Amino acid sequence: MVVGASSGIGRSVAQQLAARGDHLVLMARAQGRLTEVTGECERQGAASAQACPVDVTDAGAVDAAMAAVRSRHGRIDAVVHSAGVVAYGRFDAVPAAVWDGVLRTNVLGAANVARSVLPDMRALDHGTLVLVGSLLGEIAVPDMSAYVVSKWAVRALGRELQLDNRDRPGVHVSVVSPGGVDTPIYAQAANYVGRDVRPPPPVYAPDTVAAAVVDAVDRPRKRVAVGVANAVIRLGFTVTPSLYDVLVGPLFTALAKGRSPVAATTGNVLAPLPGSEAVGGGHGFALWAVTKDLGVALGRALLGHHDPTGPEPVAPAVTKETQP
Numbered sequence: 001m002v003v004g005a006s007s008g009i010g011r012s013v014a015q016q017l018a019a020r021g022d023h024l025v026l027m028a029r030a031q032g033r034l035t036e037v038t039g040e041c042e043r044q045g046a047a048s049a050q051a052c053p054v055d056v057t058d059a060g061a062v063d064a065a066m067a068a069v070r071s072r073h074g075r076i077d078a079v080v081h082s083a084g085v086v087a088y089g090r091f092d093a094v095p096a097a098v099w100d101g102v103l104r105t106n107v108l109g110a111a112n113v114a115r116s117v118l119p120d121m122r123a124l125d126h127g128t129l130v131l132v133g134s135l136l137g138e139i140a141v142p143d144m145s146a147y148v149v150s151k152w153a154v155r156a157l158g159r160e161l162q163l164d165n166r167d168r169p170g171v172h173v174s175v176v177s178p179g180g181v182d183t184p185i186y187a188q189a190a191n192y193v194g195r196d197v198r199p200p201p202p203v204y205a206p207d208t209v210a211a212a213v214v215d216a217v218d219r220p221r222k223r224v225a226v227g228v229a230n231a232v233i234r235l236g237f238t239v240t241p242s243l244y245d246v247l248v249g250p251l252f253t254a255l256a257k258g259r260s261p262v263a264a265t266t267g268n269v270l271a272p273l274p275g276s277e278a279v280g281g282g283h284g285f286a287l288w289a290v291t292k293d294l295g296v297a298l299g300r301a302l303l304g305h306h307d308p309t310g311p312e313p314v315a316p317a318v319t320k321e322t323q324p
């Protein structure tokens with residue numbers, strides 16, 4: 001079962017599992033895109049592929065969907081929880097409904113899925129749950145409070161579930177934590193920073209992260225990091241917090257925000273966005289541009305200058321939203 005299968009990492013996981021002939025159940029909110037991915041998976045060799053449109057924030061709907069899957073397939077061997085949404089903006093600029101919405105999908109959604117599948121897995125002493133976390137579940141960056149809090153919580157949820165299920169050696173819980181991945185999540189983010197956003201380098205292809213997720217399904221490990229820079233960034237955050245705090249603002253602005261203006265939007269946090277999603281997000285890696293931005297940002301940070309390309313301050317919470 002792949003939750004969040006209609007786009008990005010989840011869609012690539014579904015394709016990779018299909019190619020080896022697995023039975024698949026695919027979940028996300030928007031029915032149209034799920035049907036499209038189901039067709040893709042059938043063509044790629046899935047033993048079966050079933051679209052299951054569900055909003056993970058609705059615990060009753062998650063339970064009903066899982067019950068239907070069990071009655072059709074008998075048991076659920078593995079669940080990949082890749083559903084996620086993101087909001088950019090200073091804490092006081094992000095409307096409460098959007099901030100809470102990120103937590104509801106990323107944290108309560110993961111808990112709803114876990115609560116729905118673990119009792120059967122425990123009864124059978126068989127099954128694997130893979131939660132897709134993030135490097136941002138181990139560090140902090142500015143303008144992403146809801147997402148960062150949610151990903152720390154996903155990591156904590158994974159650890160708690162690992163401890164709670166130590167008495168069932170056949171039940172495994174893994175947390176896979178990628179750095180920047182080139183997916184549509186940036187284009188559909190809730191945005192209150194006034195500028196477009198992008199994955200910070202080094203940017204990984206969704207297929208690379210999906211391969212790590214599939215590997216975690218086959219060879220469960222408690223924690224899997226995807227990204228060469230993750231360990232270094234984590235070390236800086238933990239060991240030199242004062243230097244980290246000086247550098248992270250300018251670096252994040254240079255590397256994770258673009259220059260195109262963007263009107264305040266709730267993105268796909270409260271409801272799926274229309275339009276076709278894909279696996280990749282189209283964020284190419286322009287080495288020279290990023291290196292230049294990085295050099296300028298580092299220079300400014302170390303000289304204590306303000307970033308003049310930073311966004312105009314967004315009026316707190318009363319910002320006019322562009323609800324899709």
Ligand SMILES: NC(=O)c1ccc[n+]([C@@H]2O[C@H](COP(=O)([O-])OP(=O)(O)OC[C@H]3O[C@@H](n4cnc5c(N)ncnc54)[C@H](OP(=O)(O)O)[C@@H]3O)[C@@H](O)[C@H]2O)c1
Nearest residue numbers: 004006007008009028029030055056083084181183185272
């Ligand atoms: N991209 C990155 O740089 C990156 C880095 C680290 C971690 N991650 C994590 O990786 C996971 C996948 O991200 P991605 O980049 O692949 O994002 P994505 O391309 O935007 O895909 C997100 C998927 O989640 C589904 N979804 C969103 N809200 C949902 C809800 N309430 N109920 C059910 N499904 C929902 C979406 O479909 P609908 O909108 O139709 O529901 C879509 O299928 C997320 O947990 C994200 O936090 C991403």
